[in-house]
Amino acid sequence: MRKRPVNLSNTLPHLGELELTLLQALWAQPEQSALRLQQELPRAQQCSLSTVQSTLERLHRKMLVRRRRQGHAYVYCARLGRAELLGKLLGGVIRQLHTGSLDPILSSFVDFADKIDEHTLDRLDELVQKRKLSRFEGD
Amino acid sequence: MRKRPVNLSNTLPHLGELELTLLQALWAQPEQSALRLQQELPRAQQCSLSTVQSTLERLHRKMLVRRRRQGHAYVYCARLGRAELLGKLLGGVIRQLHTGSLDPILSSFVDFADKIDEHTLDRLDELVQKRKLSRFEGD
DNA sequence: TGAAACACCGACCGGCGATCGGTTTTTGCG
DNA sequence: CGCAAAAACCGATCGCCGGTCGGTGTTTCA
Numbered sequence: 001m002r003k004r005p006v007n008l009s010n011t012l013p014h015l016g017e018l019e020l021t022l023l024q025a026l027w028a029q030p031e032q033s034a035l036r037l038q039q040e041l042p043r044a045q046q047c048s049l050s051t052v053q054s055t056l057e058r059l060h061r062k063m064l065v066r067r068r069r070q071g072h073a074y075v076y077c078a079r080l081g082r083a084e085l086l087g088k089l090l091g092g093v094i095r096q097l098h099t100g101s102l103d104p105i106l107s108s109f110v111d112f113a114d115k116i117d118e119h120t121l122d123r124l125d126e127l128v129q130k131r132k133l134s135r136f137e138g139d
Numbered sequence: 140m141r142k143r144p145v146n147l148s149n150t151l152p153h154l155g156e157l158e159l160t161l162l163q164a165l166w167a168q169p170e171q172s173a174l175r176l177q178q179e180l181p182r183a184q185q186c187s188l189s190t191v192q193s194t195l196e197r198l199h200r201k202m203l204v205r206r207r208r209q210g211h212a213y214v215y216c217a218r219l220g221r222a223e224l225l226g227k228l229l230g231g232v233i234r235q236l237h238t239g240s241l242d243p244i245l246s247s248f249v250d251f252a253d254k255i256d257e258h259t260l261d262r263l264d265e266l267v268q269k270r271k272l273s274r275f276e277g278d
Numbered sequence: 279t280g281a282a283a284c285a286c287c288g289a290c291c292g293g294c295g296a297t298c299g300g301t302t303t304t305t306g307c308g
Numbered sequence: 309c310g311c312a313a314a315a316a317c318c319g320a321t322c323g324c325c326g327g328t329c330g331g332t333g334t335t336t337c338a
Contacts, residue, residue, distance in 0.1 A: 014153060014294085014295090015235070015295095016294080016295045016296070017295085017296090018295075018296065018297095019295075019296095020235060020236075033315090034315080035314085035315080047296080047297065047298085048297070048298055048299085049298095049315080050297075050298055050299075050316095050317095051296065051297050051298065053315085053316070053317085054295095054296080054297080054298090054317095054318095055295080055296075055297095057316095057317090058294090058295075058296095071304080071305070071306095071314095071315095072303075072304045072305060072314080072315065072316075073304095073314075073315060073316080074315085074316080082236060082238070082243060083243045083246065083247045083250075084247075085236065086232065086233070086236050086243065086244060086247045087247040087248075087250055087251050089232045089235075089236070090229060090232060090247060090248065090251055091251060093225065093228045093229060093232055094225070094251075096154070096159060096228075097159075097221060097224065097225050097228070099221070102255065102259060102262070103262070103266075104221060104222045104225065105225060106252065106259070106262060106263050106266050107222065107266050108222045108223075108225045108226045108229065109226075109229065109248055109263075110263070110266045110267055110270050111222075111226055111270075112226050112229055112230060112233075113245065114270055116241065120241060120245070121267065121270060121271060122271075123241070123242070123245060124245050124248075124249070124267055125264075125267050125268075125271065127242075127245050127246050127249045128249055128260065128263055128264050128267060129264075131249050131250075131253055131260060132260060132261075132264065153325085153326090154326095155325080155326045155327070156326085156327090157326075157327065157328095158326080158327095172284090173284080173285090174283085174284080186327075186328065186329085187328070187329055187330085188284080188329095189286095189328075189329055189330070190327065190328050190329065192284085192285070192286085193286095193287095193326095193327080193328080193329090194326080194327075194328095196285095196286090197325090197326075197327095210283095210284095210335080210336070211283080211284065211285075211334075211335045211336065212283075212284060212285080212335095213284090213285080
């Protein structure tokens with residue numbers, strides 16, 4: 001009775017609005033039931049329990065949430081942290097457009113960081129340095 | 140007779156496969172007609188001229204290509220370079236998931252760069268340094 | 279002036295996210 | 309045990325989008 005996973009193609013998973021909202025909720029508080037998630041939906045997105053359930057089912061097939069039975073009900077939690085998902089999506093976008101050389105991607109990102117405000121580029125620099133250092137102790 | 144632009148929502152533009160292929164072709168060689176684009180389509184994606192035309196029309200509505208009449212035919216060129224589009228898409232993904240703090244995004248990206256191979260992080264570092272320097276002369 | 283080139287229009291298909299109501303299964307209580 | 313509540317499960321519908329095409333009109337030029 002198992003359902004086939006979706007997104008067999010090469011495209012990035014394209015999250016819908018409700019899907020995203022539910023993920024956010026699970027990040028804020030892991031291990032929630034469909035009912036609980038439905039009840040804590042923001043005004044603007046209230047919908048029936050069925051809708052929440054089938055959206056969770058979709059997320060499950062996308063392997064973005066894990067679920068575990070508790071009694072006869074499911075309890076859900078996100079499989080990936082926000083940062084990991086972000087990384088995955090970035091990777092997807094990048095894979096769509098990359099052409100062998102990574103430079104355009106890196107410089108696009110540097111560009112992006114620089115455009116945000118004056119501090120962001122420095123912050124990026126710090127993180128790069130930190131990561132470079134941790135390559136020694138790390139592995 | 141003008142058509143309304145699509146994608147009035149907040150989501151990122153989600154490019155289809157053919158759309159992407161056509162953009163790539165226009166990056167490789169700007170100023171091409173629909174016919175020419177159709178003829179140079181890779182085997183795997185050959186389709187009728189009509190299809191190419193309507194896909195270009197969609198790209199036009201998405202404001203991703205500009206077109207100019209030459210005789211009674213159109214000649215297309217990409218509005219954004221590959222790097223710019225990448226930046227836009229990255230921005231879209233990031234906007235979907237960001238939560239005020241940019242740190243998770245930056246560190247996701249550093250993570251991403253580090254995972255590719257041993258040199259990429261260093262290359263990113265170089266680009267950051269270069270950009271930081273160019274802030275003096277630049278503006 | 280007639281044929282070729284091409285834009286333009288409308289139709290259809292399949293996939294997906296959102297939405298819901300009805301049906302079945304599980305469970306816990308009196 | 310039997311029943312009502314809870315929740316999963318199932319399937320249907322909707323609207324949008326990308327891809328696909330054929331037919332029709334319009335422009336151009338030999």
